[in-house]
Amino acid sequence: MTVTAATQRSRRTPWGVVLLRSLVVLGLAVAVVLATAVAFAPAPAVEATAVPIAAEPEAEAASVEWPDSRSAGYGVVGVDGSARTAGSTDAHPMASVTKLVTVLVVLDRHPIASDSRGADIVLDSADVDALGAAIADNAPIAPVYDGMVVSQRDLVEWALVDSAANAAWSLARWGFGSIDGFLTAADDFAARHGLTQTDLADPSGLDAASVSSAADLVQIGLMAVDDPVILGTLQLESVRIPGIGIAPNTNRILGEGDVDGGKTGTLRVWGRNLFATAVRTVDGEQRRVVAIVMGTITADGIDAQMLALVESLWDDFGERVSLPEGTVVAEYRAPWGDTVEATTTADIAVDSFGDIVPSASAEVRSVEVDAPRGEVGEAWAVVGEERIAVPVRTGGMLPGPDVQWRLANAVEVLGWYGLW
Known part of the structure; x- marks a missing residue:
């Protein structure tokens, strides 16, 4: 048969078949590529x-020797949630433990560096009047006169170590310009720190309306020992007061049973209160506790109860x-x-x-x-x-x-x- 252009055209593969074949080849190529991609895809990190x-x-609760008082409490420095109380949960007169709150409020506004005596304060006739009021109340005092220059730290030490009522009053008035200004600041301080049962009516605690609860005073004590100025002051065995000489710390158990600081308070209409802090090395670690006993009658009784309470806490430390x-x-x-x-x-x-x-x-x-x-x-x-x-x-x-x-x-x- 003779091959001509016409016969060649008649033997060509139809375009549809060509297209189909091309699609099949392309599909196979894509399938191979996809299969390869799937087989070798890098797996992502797993969350x-x-x-x-x-x-x-x-665990067992702490084995505490609670005092026979109206109210008591303790807390461990650096251990959140450790505070516990026993007895009345109500607010009661703080007596001179109020001075600890006063110092906290003033230092919150006017802090003192640990190596400083703080600001110089010029006393005036109002401070002399406060001295007379303290004498009339038969409260501890620090003799002052109009124009006398004292340091901020002098007033802190006289108030906390000798429990001088007029020193707390002068510190509070200096810190906020007036006693009313101080009381407003004290309310704000209590609100900011969640001290819902703490209310100050005066800076020294001579007013029975200056009240707090054992729970609040544990938190106040923890804040106090966290301030090196306050802790160092509470640890002083005595303080020199012009016109008096060497005044011993009113805390009679200072140095006994690991107690290295504290603040006393006595009010005739209420009784005795005692705040104390103690430190001991337990299993190679220094541990500090704070405690409050409120509403006892005799000095010997409250001292013994505080020492027993503190001593009962040490064996409750342990490793878990x-x-x-x-x-x-x-x-x-x-x-x-x-x-x-x-x-x-x-x-x-x-x-x-x-x-x-x-x-x-x-x-x-x-x-x-x-x-x-x-x-x-x-x-x-x-x-x-x-x-x-x-x-x-x-x-x-x-x-x-x-x-x-x-x-x-x-x-x-x-x-x-x-x-x-």
Whole structure:
């Protein structure tokens, strides 16, 4: 048969067949590319899922020898939630313990550096009148005169160590311009610190309307010993007062039973109050407590009750294992079903007190697929100001997905390229 142009045209493959064949080839190529992409897509890092940390078993409450008084309380420095009270929960006359609040309020507005005597204060006739009023009330006094120059710290020491009523009055008036200004500041101070049962009617506590509760006075005591000026003053065995000489600290148990500071208060219509702070080294750690006893009759009685209360607290300090080694704090759950746990690498033991339960937490980062076992964060426990942390490690390698899972979840896998 003769081949001509006409016969050649009749033997050409139809364009539809060509197109179909091209599409099939293209589809196969795309399928190969997609399959390759799915098979080798880099798996993303897996985020952690927090595992709730089991609550610790309840510990025994502190074994406290509560005094036979109208009200009492204690707190441990640096341990939040440690404050406890017994007896009446009402507000009662503070007597001269009021002076501790007065000093806190004044130093809140006019702080003194620990190595300074503070501002110089020129006393006037109003301060002399306050001296006469204190004498009339048969209260402890510091002799003053019109034009006398004293330091801010002089007045603090005379008020807290000798319990001089007129010194507290002069300090309060100087700090705020007037006694009314001071009382307004005292109300604001109480509100800011949540002292809902504390109300001052005067700076010295001679007025029975200057009241507080044992719960509030524990918090006041904790704030007081946190101020080095106040704590250092409460620890003074005596103070020199012009016109009197050496005046001993009114706290008769200073230096006994680990008591290294405090403030007394006596009011005929109420009785005796005693604030004390004590410090002891327990298991190699220095611990400080504060305590208040309110409403007893005799000086010997309140002293003995305070010493017994403080002594009963020391054996309630101890170490608690908050998170044992190997505690699971997080899991890494991959979408393809594999899981690896993150656990603590050592015991987390913190110093605690009584039934105070440390708060435990953990923070971990994501892990890469096929990464070797390693540290991924830390876990910690906190009691008050103490924070103990240990590393957290994964228990093994988190394997990547197999090809079967990748192909079955191809749309999700392709999304790992950031396509959607």
